[in-house]
Structure formats: structure tokens, C-alpha cells
Amino acid sequence: MSEKPVWELIGSGFVQHYYNLFDSDRTKLLDLYADFSCLTWEGEGFPGREAIMKKLISLPFKSIKHSITAQDHQPTPDSCVVSMVMGQLKADDDHVMGFHQVFLLKQVGNNWICVNDMFRLALHNFGA
Amino acid sequence: MSEKPVWELIGSGFVQHYYNLFDSDRTKLLDLYADFSCLTWEGEGFPGREAIMKKLISLPFKSIKHSITAQDHQPTPDSCVVSMVMGQLKADDDHVMGFHQVFLLKQVGNNWICVNDMFRLALHNFGA
Structure with a gap:
């Protein structure tokens, strides 16, 4: 039996499932969002499942592989789970x-549905 | 008059206030947390305002300066605001x-209280 708290299992399970789908067939991410979900992708907002999927499917690459460097999860006062992921992608x-x-x-x-999603490349976060 | 949505003003206002306090006198961050707040700092959990403040005050530096590279904000289905910040610190x-x-x-x-807070240095997020 795992001794991890349930919210950590929910968060880490979602994260694994999300990137597995993203890397294999990102059209399947549809089921992870709701009509009231919102994505901010590199600072640009995409409200609603339809807009989110249109954005994700239009991303200009054929293959992608995510690797997770670190992930943190917390339960929220409204019985949600918030997850922060750092990683690398190719x-x-x-x-x-x-x-x-x-x-x-x-x-x-x-x-468990992703209601808020924010993504940024870490490209610009360096130097003095 | 600003044309930015209210949740963006709430998020960006909080972020500015948080780092101003952190950089000038981080003991004053107390008022930004509640007893049910939770901090994850470099993967380690600190539940509750008292534990959070003890951790933040114990950080081993005398002076610190945060610079924000990018910030994103979204409203959540439970009338909260979620904010993601990328930045640099010295x-x-x-x-x-x-x-x-x-x-x-x-x-x-x-x-507006910070109920969930997760922090990570970006040190380990590079290379092939």
C-alpha cells in the first residue's frame, strides 16, 4: 500500500497520464478538460475545451517528448488539487x-478534470 | 481605467505585494497566509501559517531581490485566482x-489570502 496522501496520488497520476497522452496522441487530451477549463499558453489565453484543443493540436511539431524534472502537489481548500511541474521537452x-x-x-x-492549465517554456529565465 | 480583468489585477497585485514584502521584510508575509494555507518549498511541505513563516524566516540569506520574468493568472471555478510566476532572484x-x-x-x-504556495529554484531544469 502506498503511504502517499491521496491528493499527491491524484496529482502525480494526472501528470503522468497528461504527458503520456500529449506525447503519444494529444488529440486524446480532450477528455482531461471541461467546457469551463482555461489554458494559458505562453501568456495567451484559451478559454474552454474547444479552444484549448484547437491550440494544442495546432502546435507546430510532429513529435514531442516530455521529461519531468520535479513535480509538487497540494490539496486546496475547495477540494481541488494544484500541481506544479518542471521539466524538459524535445x-x-x-x-x-x-x-x-x-x-x-x-x-x-x-x-479529475483539469480546470486551469498554464504553460511556459523556461527559455527566458536565465542570466543576470 | 484599466481594461484588464479583475482576476488579473488581483493576481498581479498580489504578486507585486508578495515580492515587495519578501525583499524588504519577509516577516510581514504573515498577513498573506491563513492557518489553512500550505507551502511546498523545494519539495518540502509546510502546512499552516506558523510553519510557513518559520520556514521563510529561517532561509539562510540576509538580503534578497526577486525579479519577475513572466506571470500568468487565471480565475478558477471556485472563485479563486491561480498565479504562476517565473523569475530570477539574487x-x-x-x-x-x-x-x-x-x-x-x-x-x-x-x-485575498494565499492558500497554496509552491516554490522551486530552476537550477535543475537544463541540459539534454
Whole structure:
């Protein structure tokens, strides 16, 4: 039996599932969002599942592989789970890039849905 | 008049206030947390305002300066605001380091309180 708290299992399970789908067939990410979900991608907002999926599917690479460097999870006062991910990604033949992403997960029926999603490349976070 | 949405003003206002206090006198951060707040600092959890403040005050530097590279904010389904910050910090005479931090903000009475806080240095997020 795991001794990890349930919110950590929910968060880490979601994160693993999310990037597995993203790297194999990101059209399947549809089921992880709701109509009231919101994505901010590199500072640009995409409200609602339809806009989110349109953005994710339009990203200009054929293959991508995410590797997670660190992830943190917390329960929120409203029975959600907030997750912060640091990682690296490699898209097609580009250089490896750092990224970070935040998910707010909420239980809807029997499923944990991503209601808030924020993504940024870590490219610009260096130097003095 | 600003045309920015209110949740963005709440998030960006909190972020500015938080780092101003952190850099000038971090004992004053007390008022930004509640007893049910939770901090994860470099992967280690600190539940509750008292534990959070004990950790923040014990950090081993005399002076610190945060610079924000990018910040994103979203409203959540439970009327909170989630904020993701990328930035750089310089502690005493150390090299500049990248960091990222996530805040979940909730209105308690007339104040916006940080109920969830996650912080990580970006040191380990590079290379192939």
C-alpha cells in the first residue's frame, strides 16, 4: 500500500497520464478538460475545451517528448488539487527546452478534470 | 481605467505585494497566509501559517531581490485566482538563480489570502 496522501496520488497520476497522452496522441487530451477549463499558453489565453484543443493540436511539431524534472502537489481548500511541474521537452529535432506547467484539478463526477492549465517554456529565465 | 480583468489585477497585485514584502521584510508575509494555507518549498511541505513563516524566516540569506520574468493568472471555478510566476532572484552575493512559484489566492473577508504556495529554484531544469 502506498503511504502517499491521496491528493499527491491524484496529482502525480494526472501528470503522468497528461504527458503520456500529449506525447503519444494529444488529440486524446480532450477528455482531461471541461467546457469551463482555461489554458494559458505562453501568456495567451484559451478559454474552454474547444479552444484549448484547437491550440494544442495546432502546435507546430510532429513529435514531442516530455521529461519531468520535479513535480509538487497540494490539496486546496475547495477540494481541488494544484500541481506544479518542471521539466524538459524535445520537439522534433529542436534542442531540449525547459518548461513549467501548472494544473488545477477538480473532481467532476468520477473524473479529475483539469480546470486551469498554464504553460511556459523556461527559455527566458536565465542570466543576470 | 484599466481594461484588464479583475482576476488579473488581483493576481498581479498580489504578486507585486508578495515580492515587495519578501525583499524588504519577509516577516510581514504573515498577513498573506491563513492557518489553512500550505507551502511546498523545494519539495518540502509546510502546512499552516506558523510553519510557513518559520520556514521563510529561517532561509539562510540576509538580503534578497526577486525579479519577475513572466506571470500568468487565471480565475478558477471556485472563485479563486491561480498565479504562476517565473523569475530570477539574487540572494546576498550568490549568482542569480531562476525560480518559479505558484500561488492560489482565495478571498477571505475583504482580503485575498494565499492558500497554496509552491516554490522551486530552476537550477535543475537544463541540459539534454
